[in-house]
Amino acid sequence: SAVISQKPSRDICQRGTSLTIQCQVDSQVTMMFWYRQQPGQSLTLIATANQGSEATYESGFVIDKFPISRPNLTFSTLTVSNMSPEDSSIYLCSVGPPVLTEAFFGQGTRLTVV
């Protein structure tokens, strides 16, 4: 299993600013995933973060808006840049297969942009 600590748990930010979300895992994992859950919606994958390489972004997400760092096998950050109210969502960090047999999630960061 894996325990994921994600912070901050929530934040209210001014438009035009940036927020960095941290994700710490209690074991070494190859891949970490960042998801977004917009209000009343399902989870959408933003990007896959591998240690030692550039993150791979899904269609509709770009590095300039959502830069990701993956400095080691237990830690990653997601930055939401130049925020607008449309970025108000829950952002979740996840780890999972192939290293683990299931996906584990952090508690999420509830972001409100005003």
Added chain:
Amino acid sequence: AQSVTQPDIHITVSEGASLELRCNYSYGATPYLFWYVQSPGQGLQLLLKYFSGDTLVQGIKGFEAEFKRSQSSFNLRKPSVHWSDAAEYFCAVIGGSARQLTFGSGTQLTVLP
């Protein structure tokens, strides 16, 4: 690419009644399938998973799911619903080059007293 369909956006059942939440998937190979539950303000909790073997999978909180390859389905069931089961339920499949999860749109469950 893999995809998951949850045809029911919202389901309402009475406490003590049986429950079935539908999930259909599209994936070229043998899928790894999951059901997660998300309570208001809470993170995602895994209810059960299917990788291989017995197609009827038992999970936590009295839930079970049956994998039917011929129907590309992985429906979640519970014989008697409790008020605390009110939540959002997500079906998910693993696939893709990075083995990431693809989620369905979710089913909101309301339980009437």
